[in-house]
Structure formats: structure tokens, C-alpha cells
């Protein structure tokens with residue numbers, strides 16, 4: 001059987017039928033499309049306006065998203081099959097995740113119980129392990145960037161800020177979403193894989209309580225709270241003892257002290273008590289029943305758009321030549 005990328009490599013833009021809009025992002029729309037030759041096969045087509053990309057100097061990031069996603073092979077990362085371009089847009093033909101964002105489900109229910117949160121974080125750890133093993137940091141974890149497939153499995157998407165980084169190297173570009181930014185990013189000390197570990201801790205807190213640990217009316221105040229540290233945060237009772245201990249180990253101020261930033265990597269996070277008894281093999285086989293039952297969106301669903309205003313990621317400012325690869 002040919003690899004899935006090869007199987008879809010013959011698809012052209014003109015072979016696709018637009019079914020409905022799945023969402024609107026900062027750079028354009030994401031459409032649900034089907035393949036004329038086999039209408040059962042549906043995809044998400046991310047349509048990015050070239051003019052907007054150039055105006056906001058995001059060429060480098062769109063190209064890096066393309067390269068990283070093309071090479072990623074994990075059940076927990078949204079697949080990219082092919083890219084196209086025309087005069088006005090560049091397009092990414094992707095695996096479709098019809099269950100919507102974890103963000104929307106979380107906002108609807110308020111907060112998740114421990115076992116749901118464990119499942120979501122476990123999927124993220126699988127995705128991050130895949131990326132970190134290949135020298136890639138993600139840098140923009142948040143429930144808005146986690147999509148649910150038809151079954152309710154979680155897939156990481158939106159790789160606009162992901163970056164390949166050499167062993168022992170650091171990067172300095174300020175990017176991310178204020179509530180999720182790590183102290184070393186705020187202080188411009190240079191950051192690396194431990195910044196993703198920090199964000200796992202913030203995500204776990206948000207899933208369990210419904211809001212991230214560091215919140216304030218403006219970004220500057222959020223950064224002030226982050227720099228005061230996780231020790232100053234009051235944990236609500238819904239965060240059990242073991243989850244609390246894990247969050248504190250993930251959100252250590254010093255990047256090198258964070259659980260999962262040592263030589264054992266992400267595997268060390270899996271070994272934490274909070275994951276005791278979790279069926280990792282079943283997760284990898286995708287044979288465990290996911291705790292989140294996704295509401296499947298499609299052409300006949302009037303409420304295709306996610307209702308809640310997502311938090312905006314702060315883009316880094318970089319330029320380079322681009323769109324020939326699309």
C-alpha cells in the first residue's frame with residue numbers, strides 16, 4: 001500500500017469540492033472539501049491569503065509549518081497531505097478533524113475531570129515526544145490548537161510557531177499565547193524544549209479548572225504573574241494532590257529542573273504518579289474509548305463555527321523569500 005502522502009499526491013485543487021467552512025483563522029479560512037473522484041474522502045483545506053502573510057511577515061513560519069507537518073508521522077498530529085498555490089492563496093490539504101477544538105468542548109462544560117484531562121494530556125505527550133525526538137519545539141500549546149477527530153482522539157494542529165532546533169541550542173524569538181508563555185521566553189533568556197514542558201503544565205491546569213493559572217486583564221500583567229511563579233498560584237480543590245504535584249514539576253521556573261527536560265525527555269512525564277495505570281499502549285493503538293464524545297460538524301450543520309473567541313497567538317517577526325515550495 002502506498003504511503004498516504006503518496007496516495008493523495010495526485011490530487012489537484014480542481015479535483016476538490018468545497019462543502020462548508022470549518023473555521024476562520026488569522027490568515028484565512030479552513031474549508032471542508034471532498035475529492036471529486038471519491039466523494040467519501042474528505043479533507044480540511046487551509047486557505048491562507050498570501051497578501052496577509054506577506055503583510056504580517058509570516059512567510060518563514062508558514063514555510064516551516066509546511067515542512068514540519070509534511071514530515072510528522074504521528075496519530076496525534078494532524079496530517080498534511082499536499083500543498084497548492086494560486087495567485088492569491090497558498091493551500092494546505094490536511095486530515096480533517098470533524099470533532100472541533102478541545103477549547104470549544106472545554107468552554108461548554110467548564111472543566112474536565114481527571115481522567116478526561118489525563119487522556120488529553122497523554123495525546124499531547126505522544127505528539128510532543130514525536131516532535132522532540134525530531135528536534136522540533138511546538139511553542140503554542142493551548143486547547144484552541146487541539147482538534148478532535150471523529151472518534152474523540154486529540155490531534156495537535158497549527159504548527160505556525162513550531163521550530164526545528166539543534167541539540168543543546170536555544171532560540172530567542174518571542175512567540176506564543178500570553179497565558180502559556182514560559183518565564184524564559186518573557187525574560188528573553190533563550191528557550192528550547194522545556195518551554196513546551198511548561199506549556200503542558202499550564203494546559204493541565206486549564207483542563208482541570210477551566211482557566212489557566214496565570215490570568216489578568218492585559219498581557220503585561222499576565223507576564224508579571226508568570227514571573228511570580230506557580231508557587232504563588234492558588235490551586236482550586238478540583239486539582240487533586242497528584243495533579244498539583246505534576247503541574248508544579250512541569251512549571252518549575254528553571255527550564256532544566258522541569259520534569260521531562262532531562263535526558264529521559266517526555267518519557268519521564270509519563271512515569272509520573274498522576275499517570276499511574278494509564279493504558280499507553282492502548283492509546284498508541286487508538287484502541288481505548290476516548291472520554292470526549294465529539295459533536296461531528298459537517299455540511300448540514302448550521303453551527304460549524306466555534307462560538308467562543310479564541311486567544312490570539314503573538315506572531316514572531318521574521319521575513320524571508322517564500323511560496324515557491326507550495
Ligand SMILES: Nc1ncnc2c1ncn2[C@@H]1O[C@H](COP(=O)(O)OP(=O)(O)OP(=O)(O)O)[C@@H](O)[C@H]1O
Pocket residue numbers: 022023024025026027028029030044046078094095096097098100101144147157158160306313
Ligand atoms: N484539520 C482541520 N480539521 C478540522 N477543522 C480545522 C482543521 N484545521 C483547522 N480547523 C478549524 O479551522 C479554524 C482555523 O484554523 P487555523 O489553523 O487556520 O487558524 P487558527 O487556529 O486561528 O490559527 P492562526 O493562529 O494560524 O490564525 C480552527 O479554529 C479550527 O476549528
